[in-house]
Amino acid sequence: MALKDTLKNPYSNWMKDGGAEADVVVSSRVRLARDLAAYPFPHRLSPEQAEEVVHAVGLAVQQSKTAAAVGPLELTRLAELTPVERQVLVEKHLVSPDFIKGDVTGKAVVLRADEVVSIMVNEEDHLRIQCLMPGLALREGWELASRVDDLLEETLEYACSEEFGYLVTCPTNVGTGLRASVMLHLPGLVATRMLGEVISGLGKLGLTVRGLYGEGTKATGDLFQVSNQITLGRQEEEIIHDLTALVRRLVSQEREARKRLYREQPEALEDRIFRSYGILQNARVIESEEALRRLSDLRLGVALQMIKGIPFSLIAELMVLSQPAFLIKAAGRNLAPAERDVLRARLIRERLSPGGK
Amino acid sequence: MLCERCNKRPATVHYTEITNNKKQELHLCEECARETGVGSFMMPQLVLHDFLGGLFQQEPQAVVEPVSRECPRCGLSEREFARRGLLGCSDCYAVFRPAVDQVLRRIHGTVKHTGKLPRRSGKKTGVQRELKRLRQELEAAVRREEYEKAAELRDRIRELEQGLEGGK
Numbered sequence: 260m261a262l263k264d265t266l267k268n269p270y271s272n273w274m275k276d277g278g279a280e281a282d283v284v285v286s287s288r289v290r291l292a293r294d295l296a297a298y299p300f301p302h303r304l305s306p307e308q309a310e311e312v313v314h315a316v317g318l319a320v321q322q323s324k325t326a327a328a329v330g331p332l333e334l335t336r337l338a339e340l341t342p343v344e345r346q347v348l349v350e351k352h353l354v355s356p357d358f359i360k361g362d363v364t365g366k367a368v369v370l371r372a373d374e375v376v377s378i379m380v381n382e383e384d385h386l387r388i389q390c391l392m393p394g395l396a397l398r399e400g401w402e403l404a405s406r407v408d409d410l411l412e413e414t415l416e417y418a419c420s421e422e423f424g425y426l427v428t429c430p431t432n433v434g435t436g437l438r439a440s441v442m443l444h445l446p447g448l449v450a451t452r453m454l455g456e457v458i459s460g461l462g463k464l465g466l467t468v469r470g471l472y473g474e475g476t477k478a479t480g481d482l483f484q485v486s487n488q489i490t491l492g493r494q495e496e497e498i499i500h501d502l503t504a505l506v507r508r509l510v511s512q513e514r515e516a517r518k519r520l521y522r523e524q525p526e527a528l529e530d531r532i533f534r535s536y537g538i539l540q541n542a543r544v545i546e547s548e549e550a551l552r553r554l555s556d557l558r559l560g561v562a563l564q565m566i567k568g569i570p571f572s573l574i575a576e577l578m579v580l581s582q583p584a585f586l587i588k589a590a591g592r593n594l595a596p597a598e599r600d601v602l603r604a605r606l607i608r609e610r611l612s613p614g615g616k
Numbered sequence: 617m618l619c620e621r622c623n624k625r626p627a628t629v630h631y632t633e634i635t636n637n638k639k640q641e642l643h644l645c646e647e648c649a650r651e652t653g654v655g656s657f658m659m660p661q662l663v664l665h666d667f668l669g670g671l672f673q674q675e676p677q678a679v680v681e682p683v684s685r686e687c688p689r690c691g692l693s694e695r696e697f698a699r700r701g702l703l704g705c706s707d708c709y710a711v712f713r714p715a716v717d718q719v720l721r722r723i724h725g726t727v728k729h730t731g732k733l734p735r736r737s738g739k740k741t742g743v744q745r746e747l748k749r750l751r752q753e754l755e756a757a758v759r760r761e762e763y764e765k766a767a768e769l770r771d772r773i774r775e776l777e778q779g780l781e782g783g784k
Contacts, residue, residue: 299690299705383702405732412734418706421745423720424729426706430719433709435731492726 272373274575278394282562283510285442289400292427292436293386296418300428301381309365316380319414337363346584358382401499434491446481446559447516480551532560545604550581619645687711
């Protein structure tokens with residue numbers, strides 16, 4: 260039902276227009292790592308125990324009180340999904356790439372219909388509660404994640420100690436179990452070659468910067484994820500507050516860089532943006548990487564108000580729609596890479612043509 | 617600066633080694649320097665790379681121990697923890713305590729949680745934390761001879777203590 264829509268529709272609520280600082284901040288994510296006291300951590304679970312954990316989480320999310328407070332949550336075992344469908348969840352940023360790697364028995368995902376709340380069951384920890392929202396919304400994300408956490412805790416007994424806080428699989432997550440991150444679109448800092456400096460500065464402040472899907476630092480489409488590194492010894496509110504303040508600074512740096520870019524080479528920038536727009540509107544064959552790069556240019560053009568009438572949400576949707584598994588899902592059959600490039604070009608073209616969508 | 621090995625005593629022995637243009641520095645207290653042979657003008661007994669290697673290396677003594685410790689609950693060995701950096705269950709935190717502390721200090725710079733705790737299971741520990749804080753305040757108040765405040769604190773402590781006993 261709800262999950263069917265999730266798998267069919269490239270749109271997700273984190274793309275919604277009207278988010279704060281949306282010209283630079285694509286989305287905000289807050290993730291809480293939690294483990295059950297009664298079981299060893301996921302990498303030491305027997306298949307039977309893993310199933311028991313899934314069952315316990317299933318019961319917890321089904322409580323009527325939970326549904327009343329945060330809306331209905333639906334649990335789906337990964338084994339019930341096809342490999343392509345699992346990959347779609349990754350492409351929509353609802354689960355991590357690691358989660359669907361290898362054997363998926365004993366793993367499950369919990370989703371709220373609008374995809375703002377998602378829980379990975381038996382990833383590195385028994386629970387990874389996530390809230391994903393558009394724009395800069397770390398505070399809202401934390402509040403919602405914490406509420407879901409409180410509700411689940413009424414049924415589930417978490418592993419914790421007064422000293423170390425929430426006890427989780429990896430010591431890098433212990434304490435609050437809180438990882439807050441924002442996805443930033445930084446074409447200005449990339450083009451003015453200031454990003455390296457910014458990244459090393461952030462590193463010194465205890466923040467991590469990664470590329471789009473959270474792997475390595477190579478970013479596709481000028482999209483970067485910035486997150487807190489330290490989870491122990493600081494209160495959740497502090498972590499959220501500090502990251503928000505830093506992101507605001509990054510946002511103003513990015514805006515400055517964009518202005519400088521336009522001031523110094525207005526024709527070059529306009530050409531880059533409108534050329535990409537033209538290609539997206541007209542190409543008949545386009546590879547995934549080029550599509551992401553052109554869409555990044557388009558997003559910059561919209562942010563600088565050079566291009567009007569295209570919402571950020573549509574661009575985010577097209578970025579997800581350009582991904583291989585999504586195209587296969589949309590086509591309803593397996594596609595060779597060349598076929599995907601044709602379908603990708605067609606879908607983007609249709610969505611960007613006047614009166615399209 | 618604290619000794620990099622024991623993290624307790626001040627580092628007084630500073631040792632620099634340059635191999636293939638790569639500089640490596642060690643800052644140890646005298647005791648650890650003696651134990652590891654660093655700074656004794658002899659070849660150090662341990663390989664520096666191993667010593668500084670990862671976040672999760674073991675204490676040199678642990679390597680000498682013939683049997684690696686195991687978590688009685690989940691069976692994870694200390695060696696496995698050192699290798700993958702992952703704990704096996706919530707008991708491992710206590711079982712591998714010294715190593716865990718060392719790792720946490722390196723990652724987070726601290727070993728003390730100050731954030732949220734589960735309401736249900738954390739209620740008791742939350743109260744205990746509050747008690748500890750109040751007792752420290754009480755001590756300070758007595759030292760400053762603020763007896764009125766001390767009396768207030770004492771009453772609050774009694775109240776919480778009774779609550780804990782009653783709630784068991």
